[in-house]
Amino acid sequence: GQQLNQSPQSMFIQEGEDVSMNCTSSSIFNTWLWYKQDPGEGPVLLIALYKAGELTSNGRLTAQFGITRKDSFLNISASIPSDVGIYFCVYTGTASKLTFGTGTRLQVTL
């Protein structure tokens, strides 16, 4: 099946710092989604990307759909403690079937 590799695997940052993470695939995708999973909860959609080169923002979050359509980036500016969690890039295939990446675990210290 499709493989989505995320890096870094985990990050430890201080409150107020900016965060960057990325996701790569060996295949070309038409849609990229970024989900976040809070501790003890199910994943929640953060941002959806539908066009190569598209840059989309949602508050302090910014995501980009890579030109090659094989990668995507997620940036978080001025991190806060509630940003803690696991961030997943997700490929959506037929009938909205979601394939999750390996995840980036974010820890924010005060």
Added chain:
Amino acid sequence: DAGVIQSPRHEVTEMGQEVTLRCKPISGHNSLFWYRQTMMRGLELLIYFNNNVPIDDSGMPEDRFSAKMPNASFSTLKIQPSEPRDSAVYFCASSFTAVRGTEAFFGQGTRLTVV
């Protein structure tokens, strides 16, 4: 809407016992997904239904796992007999399928421990 509702939230069972996990999707959604999450393997899609019909069950680990969706408002995932390696968090998600893909809403999960 209350969102996707899963029960139980936690389940501890002995090896060899039958386990049934339950899910109530969001009303009006026509796709339902069962995922399993472990530290080693991450989030894996087990099976998904569209309009109550199983579309892809290639992620179901083996014959001990089965899933049903008797109507649009209820689904079950059954493990019989359970084994310690089945210990994981099991998520149910639902969505309304659109042309360009759509957001899936997840339940809070069932944490299964098989001892």
